[in-house]
Amino acid sequence: MTSILAKIHEGMDVFDKTGGKIGTVEFLKMTDENPDTPQAEQLTSDPGLPVRRTFVDNLMDVFRSEAIPDPLHETMLRTGFLRMDSEGLLSSDRYVLPSQIAEVNGDKVKLSVSKDALIRRN
Numbered sequence: 001m002t003s004i005l006a007k008i009h010e011g012m013d014v015f016d017k018t019g020g021k022i023g024t025v026e027f028l029k030m031t032d033e034n035p036d037t038p039q040a041e042q043l044t045s046d047p048g049l050p051v052r053r054t055f056v057d058n059l060m061d062v063f064r065s066e067a068i069p070d071p072l073h074e075t076m077l078r079t080g081f082l083r084m085d086s087e088g089l090l091s092s093d094r095y096v097l098p099s100q101i102a103e104v105n106g107d108k109v110k111l112s113v114s115k116d117a118l119i120r121r122n
């Protein structure tokens with residue numbers, strides 16, 4: 001089954017369950033390559049390459065320190081998510097799980113929840 005996230009790209013408008021625009025897709029993390037595993041996949045690097053930050057290191061930059069509880073963090077890494085740049089000057093960005101997306105149509109992502117139900121980025 002193809003993840004609904006495969007239909008989404010950065011820059012798409014995001015609408016809540018009432019149809020009001022609440023933001024724009026700023027970042028997208030696709031689903032884990034093997035969702036049957038209980039934890040996030042780890043990518044290994046070629047020992048012949050210079051030491052660099054790993055994919056997981058870069059992905060962790062998406063999260064602020066301790067802002068998201070570990071079980072939810074693991075779920076987000078396993079199922080994928082999008083980070084939404086919220087409308088409004090002082091609005092916090094939000095994280096959207098695939099289960100909170102009702103549909104994707106054209107350049108619009110419609111959610112099945114209100115903005116307040118989304119995970120806030122501190």
